[in-house]
Structure formats: structure tokens, C-alpha cells
Amino acid sequence: MSNLLGRHRAVMPRWVSLYYDDPIEIVSGKGRRVTDSDGRSYLDFFGGILTNMLGYDVPEVREAVERQLRTGVAHTSTLYLIRTQVELAEKIAELSGIANAKVFFTNSGTEANETALLLATNARRSDQVLALRNSYHGRSYAATAVTGNRSWKNSSLSPVNVHYLHGADRARFTHLSDEEFQAFCVDDLQHVLDTATATDVACLIVEPVQGVGGFTAAPDGLLARYREILDRYGILLVSDEVQTGWGRTGEHFWGLQAHGVTPHIMTFAKGLGNGFAIGGVVADGTLMDALPANGISTFGGNPIATAAAKATLDYLLAHDLQANAHRLGRLLIDGLRTAADRLPVVRDVRGKGLMFAVDLVDPGTGAPSASLAARVLEHAKERGLLIGKGGLYGHTLRMAPPLTLTEAEAREGLGILVDSLAAAC
Numbered sequence: 003m004s005n006l007l008g009r010h011r012a013v014m015p016r017w018v019s020l021y022y023d024d025p026i027e028i029v030s031g032k033g034r035r036v037t038d039s040d041g042r043s044y045l046d047f048f049g050g051i052l053t054n055m056l057g058y059d060v061p062e063v064r065e066a067v068e069r070q071l072r073t074g075v076a077h078t079s080t081l082y083l084i085r086t087q088v089e090l091a092e093k094i095a096e097l098s099g100i101a102n103a104k105v106f107f108t109n110s111g112t113e114a115n116e117t118a119l120l121l122a123t124n125a126r127r128s129d130q131v132l133a134l135r136n137s138y139h140g141r142s143y144a145a146t147a148v149t150g151n152r153s154w155k156n157s158s159l160s161p162v163n164v165h166y167l168h169g170a171d172r173a174r175f176t177h178l179s180d181e182e183f184q185a186f187c188v189d190d191l192q193h194v195l196d197t198a199t200a201t202d203v204a205c206l207i208v209e210p211v212q213g214v215g216g217f218t219a220a221p222d223g224l225l226a227r228y229r230e231i232l233d234r235y236g237i238l239l240v241s242d243e244v245q246t247g248w249g250r251t252g253e254h255f256w257g258l259q260a261h262g263v264t265p266h267i268m269t270f271a272k273g274l275g276n277g278f279a280i281g282g283v284v285a286d287g288t289l290m291d292a293l294p295a296n297g298i299s300t301f302g303g304n305p306i307a308t309a310a311a312k313a314t315l316d317y318l319l320a321h322d323l324q325a326n327a328h329r330l331g332r333l334l335i336d337g338l339r340t341a342a343d344r345l346p347v348v349r350d351v352r353g354k355g356l357m358f359a360v361d362l363v364d365p366g367t368g369a370p371s372a373s374l375a376a377r378v379l380e381h382a383k384e385r386g387l388l389i390g391k392g393g394l395y396g397h398t399l400r401m402a403p404p405l406t407l408t409e410a411e412a413r414e415g416l417g418i419l420v421d422s423l424a425a426a427c
Contacts, residue, residue: 006039021390022383027412031058034404034411036388044383047401047415048390052213052245052357055273056314056323057404063276066313070305077304086308087284093315094284097255099264104290107282107303111244111271112140115207118267119144119162122205122238124165130199131162132191132206132237134169136394137244138214139207142143148207151209151215165198169220170212173350180221186259187220188227195235202351205238205267213245215358215401216393217352217400225261238289241265244281245357248273248315249324250405252331252355260354273405278310289330323405327355330412334358334401347374347427356407359392360399360419381422384408387415 007025026038034057037043049055070076070086078084091105108114123129133139137150145328147160168175168187175183195203206228211219229239244255247270256261256268266289271281280303283290301307320323335351335358340349346365353359362374375391378399382389389399403415 022380025098026383033057033059034407042386044386044388045411045415045418046388047403047419048388049273049402049404050277051272051390052250052402053272053275055250055275055405056260056276056317057406058277060276060314060317060406060418062317063310063313066309066390067306070309072416073305076306077301079301080299080303082106084303084305084308087303087306088311090303090308090312090315093312094270094282098268098284099256099259100266100284102270102287103284104287105282105284105299106290106299107280107308108271108299109279109302109307110140110281111269111382112142112145112281113146113302114244114269114271115139115145115240115242117140117270117283117321118172118242118285119148119205119238121267121283121285121293122207122220122240123162126202126204126236128200128202128204129162131164132194132203132204133164133166134208134210134212135166135171136218137166137170137207137209137242139209153394153396154214157166162204163389165194167206167228169208169224170215170218172221173218184221184224184227187224188231191228191231191340195231203235203237205240206232207240207242208258209242209244209280210246210260211251211354211357213390216361216398217350217357218393219257219354220261222260223262225258226263229261230265236392238266239263240267240269242269244269244271245402248318250327250357250402252324252328252354255324257354274311274314276310276314277306277309280307280311289312318405321406324355326407327405330403330407331355331358333409333412334416337416337418338387341423345420345423345427347371348423353401356405357402358399360423361393362397362399362426370395370397378422378426381425382418385418385421385422387418389419 095103133148135150139145241258267285338351349361349363
């Protein structure tokens with residue numbers, strides 16, 4: 003492994019970081035478990051950053067991909083009809099809840115968010131965009147520009163004019179009640195529109211649960227109150243469902259549904275392909291059709307990716323994995339909250355469904371501790387569990403197991419997490 007690590011560092015950018023003091027190479031997987039090149043097995047509670055939604059080596063997905071490969075056609079491009087692309091788009095359009103919806107496929111969430119911004123700024127003839135503080139929407143030019151987390155912002159240069167709102171930063175306002183915080187946020191939105199923007203703001207783009215931001219979220223219902231103001235100005239609402247879609251939050255199929263509102267534009271990616279590269283945008287057909295120039299996606303929605311995605315979505319719906327996420331998410335979150343009472347390094351446990359997080363702080367000062375998060379990551383790895391981290395200060399543990407997780411695996415992972423947190427105290 004040391005040889006591979008040296009080769010990685012020689013040819014890969016230094017900003018492509020690796021987990022662990024001794025990074026691992028995952029060489030095989032089955033169900034919710036993976037094996038590294040040294041033969042060690044791990045229960046995976048991060049799923050390739052929420053991407054292996056069904057886990058590993060799922061027969062239905064593998065067979066769908068193999069059927070397509072046997073045709074000899076791995077790629078054609080959007081210049082030709084692709085049956086699985088059309089069938090998948092029909093399913094997503096129906097599931098979106100957006101009236102008269104049309105779908106455009108991309109290769110990633112970053113590219114999907116770029117497309118959403120293109121749709122919104124074209125429709126409103128404006129470069130003005132609203133976003134939430136602590137947000138993350140991708141690594142490309144415009145996606146980085148609307149990202150509200152400095153750790154992931156490489157440049158102040160921007161193709162859009164961005165203003166950031168409160169909403170997902172509830173923890174900074176503990177002196178306010180829930181209702182007072184929502185009223186404050188609504189007033190903040192109105193004040194930004196009154197003072198910092200010109201007319202014809204294009205859109206507000208939001209993650210219903212912030213991914214890289216540490217699984218923080220606006221209080222349920224706040225985005226509906228935002229929508230009331232947005233509608234008065236004709237401002238579009240874009241929901242970035244790259245991490246929250248497909249029932250992961252348990253309570254709802256789409257994260258934004260927790261707010262009782264339907265967006266104008268929705269982006270998706272990650273889990274849909276269960277490891278195959280696919281993303282996309284779903285929007286009202288009139289809005290989608292309004293782009294004035296030609297468009298194409300060479301690889302987006304290709305036959306292999308859409309075969310995998312269609313099989314993944316069919317499996318998810320047939321096995322009601324949203325309900326599984328709700329049930330086991332409650333078990334895990336409640337278990338962590340119970341354990342937190344005796345763990346001085348834990349500041350907060352939060353989440354929805356199989357998307358949950360733990361904030362770590364220095365027990366002496368109460369300050370966010372990125373070093374503790376890194377230490378717990380190592381302890382969990384030693385005990386056979388893969389987890390993620392993030393948060394504004396790098397102090398948050400992020401967990402998002404495959405939606406096929408069993409109760410036995412949930413309890414096993416919970417035990418390892420609690421032991422790893424205790425070892426860091």
C-alpha cells in the first residue's frame with residue numbers, strides 16, 4: 003500500500019485528500035461490507051460519500067449493467083434515442099412532484115447544479131443567486147461560487163452574484179426559540195432582498211440537509227416560509243437533492259418535502275446510480291425548454307449509467323428502502339444520543355433517516371475539534387467501520403450507510419461508533 007500511496011501523491015493533486023494515516027484501497031465489496039487490499043473487512047457507513055445507496059454487488063444492478071454490456075453498446079450520446087434514459091426520466095419526472103416535468107441527465111451532482119443555475123439565470127435574465135451559509139454545491143466554477151463554506155471555496159471569482167442567507171445555522175442562535183429563529187431567518191431574507199440585491203434575483207439554491215456542511219439543516223417549514231417571499235418576486239427555488247434524495251432522510255422521498263413545498267428545479271446524483279456516474283436536473287418543462295442555444299451531454303444519461311440507475315430505483319421502490327431508512331435511522335440516532343450523555347467530546351447528535359452526524363468538541367474548551375474527528379475516524383477504522391467527516395470546522399462525523407442496512411448491522415455499527423467515541427475521550 004505504501005507504494006501505491008507514493009504513486010498517488012506523485013501524480014494526483016495534493017488537494018485530493020485521503021482518509022486515514024494509512025489510507026486504504028478498497029478492492030471488493032458485498033452487501034454493506036468492503037474489503038481492502040490487505041484483506042481487512044469493514045462495515046461501510048459512508049458508502050462512497052452516500053453513493054453506494056444499495057451497497058455492493060447488488061445482483062439486480064449488476065445484471066442490468068451486464069445485459070447492456072452484452073449488447074456491445076456502452077455509449078451512444080444524446081444525439082440518439084436511449085430507451086433506458088427515457089424510461090428512467092419518466093420515473094423521475096413522476097416521482098419529482100413537479101408539474102409537466104422534464105429531465106436532463108448529467109454525470110455528477112456538480113454538473114447537475116451547474117445546469118440548474120443555467121436554467122434559473124436564463125429564465126430570470128439575472129446573475130443574482132441566493133444560497134445558504136455553510137452550503138456545498140460542487141467543485142466547478144459556478145457550483146463553487148454558490149458554496150457557502152470557505153474550506154471548499156477556491157476562488158472569489160464567480161460567474162454569478164451570490165448573497166448568503168441564514169437558515170441552516172440554527173446552532174449559532176441558541177438564545178432564540180425555534181419560532182424566533184424562523185422569524186429571524188424570514189426577516190433576514192427580506193432584508194437581503196431589500197438591501198443587497200437588484201431586481202430579478204434568479205433563484206435560491208438549497209440543500210434540504212447540508213452534506214459537506216455536516217448534515218445541518220434548516221428547521222422543517224422554514225423553506226416554505228422562504229417560498230412565500232420568493233414567489234412574490236418571481237424567484238425560483240432550486241432544491242439540491244444530490245445527498246438527500248431517494249428516501250435517505252426516511253420521512254420523505256425528497257428532502258425538501260419536510261418543508262411542505264415543491265421546488266421549481268431539483269437536482270440529483272450520487273445514490274441513483276449505486277456507484278455508476280449519473281446525475282441530473284428535473285424541472286418544469288417550460289423552464290427546461292427555454293434555453294435558447296443547443297445542448298448536449300456526451301456521457302450524461304449513457305446506456306450503462308441509466309441501466310444501473312433504473313435498476314437501482316426499481317429496487318429501492320420495490321423494497322421500500324425509505325421506510326428502512328426511517329426505522330434504522332431512528333435506532334441509530336437515538337442510540338447515539340443516549341451514549342452522548344456520558345461522552346464529553348460530543349456536542350450534538352443530529353440527522354434524519356440514514357443521514358446522521360456527531361459534532362465533536364474539545365471537552366476542556368468546548369471548541370470544535372477537527373483533530374478529534376480525525377482520531378475517531380481512525381478508531382472506527384481499527385474496529386472495522388468506515389465513516390466520514392465534514393462540518394464547517396472539520397469537526398463533524400458523517401454517517402450515511404446504504405439504505406439496505408439491516409438491523410443487526412445498524413446495532414453493530416452503533417456499538418463501534420460508541421466505542422470509538424469513548425476511546426477518543
